[in-house]
Amino acid sequence: MTLLKVENLNVSFRTRDGVVEPLSNISFDIDAGEILGLVGETGSGKSVTAQAIMGLLPFLDGRISTGRILFNDQDLLAISEKEYQQLRGNQISLISQNPMTSLDPVYKVGDQIVEGLKLHMTITKENARKRAVDVMTSLGIPNADKVFNQYPHQLSGGLKQRIVIAMGLCSDPRLLIADEPTTALDVTVQAQIIELFKRTTQERNIGLIMITHDLGIISHLCDKVVVMYAGNVVETGRVESVFTEPKHPYTKALLKCIPKLGMADRSLHAIPGNVPSVRTYPDGCRYHPRCPDAKAYCMENIPEIIPVKKTLVKCHQFTPQWRTAS
Amino acid sequence: MENIQTSENIKPPANRWLRRVKKLKSNMAGLLGVIIIAGLIFVAVTADFISPYSYKEQDFSIMNSPPSTAHFMGTDEFGRDVFSRILHGSRVSVYVGVVSVGLSVFIGVILGALAGYYGGWLDQSLSIVTDLTWSLPEILVALLLVAVVGAGIECVIIAIALTYWAQYARLIRGQILMLKNEIYVEATRSLGANDFTILFKHLFPNAIAPVIVAATIGIGQAIVLEATLGFLGMGAQPPMPSWGAMMSNGTAYLFISPWVIVFPGLAMMITVFGFNLFGDALVDIMDIREDTLK
Numbered sequence: 001m002t003l004l005k006v007e008n009l010n011v012s013f014r015t016r017d018g019v020v021e022p023l024s025n026i027s028f029d030i031d032a033g034e035i036l037g038l039v040g041e042t043g044s045g046k047s048v049t050a051q052a053i054m055g056l057l058p059f060l061d062g063r064i065s066t067g068r069i070l071f072n073d074q075d076l077l078a079i080s081e082k083e084y085q086q087l088r089g090n091q092i093s094l095i096s097q098n099p100m101t102s103l104d105p106v107y108k109v110g111d112q113i114v115e116g117l118k119l120h121m122t123i124t125k126e127n128a129r130k131r132a133v134d135v136m137t138s139l140g141i142p143n144a145d146k147v148f149n150q151y152p153h154q155l156s157g158g159l160k161q162r163i164v165i166a167m168g169l170c171s172d173p174r175l176l177i178a179d180e181p182t183t184a185l186d187v188t189v190q191a192q193i194i195e196l197f198k199r200t201t202q203e204r205n206i207g208l209i210m211i212t213h214d215l216g217i218i219s220h221l222c223d224k225v226v227v228m229y230a231g232n233v234v235e236t237g238r239v240e241s242v243f244t245e246p247k248h249p250y251t252k253a254l255l256k257c258i259p260k261l262g263m264a265d266r267s268l269h270a271i272p273g274n275v276p277s278v279r280t281y282p283d284g285c286r287y288h289p290r291c292p293d294a295k296a297y298c299m300e301n302i303p304e305i306i307p308v309k310k311t312l313v314k315c316h317q318f319t320p321q322w323r324t325a326s
Numbered sequence: 327m328e329n330i331q332t333s334e335n336i337k338p339p340a341n342r343w344l345r346r347v348k349k350l351k352s353n354m355a356g357l358l359g360v361i362i363i364a365g366l367i368f369v370a371v372t373a374d375f376i377s378p379y380s381y382k383e384q385d386f387s388i389m390n391s392p393p394s395t396a397h398f399m400g401t402d403e404f405g406r407d408v409f410s411r412i413l414h415g416s417r418v419s420v421y422v423g424v425v426s427v428g429l430s431v432f433i434g435v436i437l438g439a440l441a442g443y444y445g446g447w448l449d450q451s452l453s454i455v456t457d458l459t460w461s462l463p464e465i466l467v468a469l470l471l472v473a474v475v476g477a478g479i480e481c482v483i484i485a486i487a488l489t490y491w492a493q494y495a496r497l498i499r500g501q502i503l504m505l506k507n508e509i510y511v512e513a514t515r516s517l518g519a520n521d522f523t524i525l526f527k528h529l530f531p532n533a534i535a536p537v538i539v540a541a542t543i544g545i546g547q548a549i550v551l552e553a554t555l556g557f558l559g560m561g562a563q564p565p566m567p568s569w570g571a572m573m574s575n576g577t578a579y580l581f582i583s584p585w586v587i588v589f590p591g592l593a594m595m596i597t598v599f600g601f602n603l604f605g606d607a608l609v610d611i612m613d614i615r616e617d618t619l620k
Binding site for chain 1: 508509510512513514515516517518519520523528531532
């Protein structure tokens with residue numbers, strides 16, 4: 001059954017220079033037991049999507065202008081902040097992006113892991129501690145009992161990242177949003193954590209939204225993938241179909257950028273140009289300035305997201321109008 | 327590289343307050359400040375027992391006698407022992423300093439935190455009130471209060487509390503403004519915490535250090551202000567001795583018995599010096615960044 005359904009989400013932020021709209025027409029859904037990868041370059045709107053689902057936008061001067069977010073068939077835009085607080089950290093957990101600053105410097109890390117539990121259930125101190133230590137151990141934290149009593153500044157980046165992951169997992173949420181949870185970890189630990197995410201999702205039958213720019217993680221871990229570019233979903237589908245047969249020029253370019261061991265050509269591939277900032281989104285298709293196949297038609301018309309074989313693609317190339325256009 | 331050993335290599339516990347006490351031990355000036363403050367508190371508490379004479383009993387046979395072995399700070403115009411009066415006078419200073427600054431910190435910190443956290447119209451209106459308060463001269467407020475309710479140390483305390491809170495409000499507002507965008511705030515909110523928890527459990531402890539520093543120095547200022555008001559006759563009422571009032575009475579006999587003014591003045595100077603030293607040391611001791619770097 002569908003755990004989370006995001007429909008035509010548009011998000012706007014009030015800034016000093018006027019209103020900006022970092023997300024437009026984002027749609028995707030995720031079932032229980034499923035892992036969805038959210039991929040895109042920095043500035044494509046991945047983290048804002050996470051914040052929108054968590055209901056954190058009002059605290060950041062942002063709001064959802066149109067669209068719906070359904071969690072277990074409950075409209076998250078219709079509930080009050082108090083009801084949202086009941087969901088956050090209990091039903092939906094967010095693993096924040098930056099482990100170095102996601103921990104409050106004045107509290108022991110153990111107390112911060114336990115805080116989520118204490119906010120949502122009556123649990124004795126010893127039980128909460130036991131549970132936290134269990135989760136910490138399962139994340140490969142050595143001497144979890146001792147680390148529990150340490151302060152954030154005493155831990156290495158990798159340990160902090162795992163503490164942040166433990167904060168998200170401890171309360172046993174139905175939906176977990178992990179915002180680049182493995183960036184500070186080295187590859188061996190990263191593999192362990194990824195394995196743990198996979199196991200947790202299956203065993204507890206929860207949904208996981210994995211935000212990353214590491215396509216390796218997506219292909220290894222995820223069932224579905226949503227490719228984002230400049231606040232748009234440009235391609236979405238099952239990982240197998242998107243990765244074996246990418247349709248959108250951006251997805252193709254992204255996949256080309258993965259360095260492979262033993263490449264004949266030793267130079268790294270890069271997509272020319274930069275992600276446009278939210279104030280300077282180009283007209284028409286937002287990818288056209290960097291697209292090798294762009295025509296004049298692409299600069300003037302905004303593409304619809306249309307089904308092409310097994311995936312959904314937001315590109316003019318697959319429309320008859322484009323073929324005849326100049 | 328990922329460092330699995332980190333947790334074992336770390337030096338033992340590192341409770342932040344323990345570490346701060348250690349830092350204080352290596353700070354000579356701060357230590358001197360602590361000794362002065364501790365001495366002041368000791369004197370204020372035990373004044374009844376350690377005073378060689380009563381502070382109010384008059385003995386007209388020894389009026390205005392200079393320092394001697396019997397009265398080593400001399401006597402005042404009623405023949406009272408200056409030393410005993412200074413010891414008792416410390417009570418008024420400590421009481422007014424601590425209570426008035428405590429009250430103003432309490433008011434300032436709550437209003438400042440709310441302003442910084444919620445922003446918007448609340449912030450704007452509270453900031454106007456803060457600025458207005460800051461522009462009020464303490465002495466005029468005290469005069470007004472005296473005119474309405476009569477002289478007394480309560481009056482002094484209220485006057486100080488009503489005017490001093492603005493500086494603490496500004497301080498903590500700035501801190502909260504800076505800290506509320508920290509990612510751990512978002513992380514805590516993602517755990518389901520409400521505004522109250524975020525503000526008072528997470529932002530407060532991170533924001534309070536500079537306020538503690540300012541408040542320590544503020545106690546010194548409040549003691550001086552109390553003396554000033556006492557000098558003008560608006561503070562403690564006779565026969566209760568306060569340093570300011572003692573100096574005020576002494577002015578009439580400045581050239582006959584300067585010791586009546588000199589010794590309370592010295593006592594006050596040393597006291598304020600102690601609070602200032604300790605406050606300056608706290609700036610280093612309370613520095614969170616330094617804690618984090620270790």
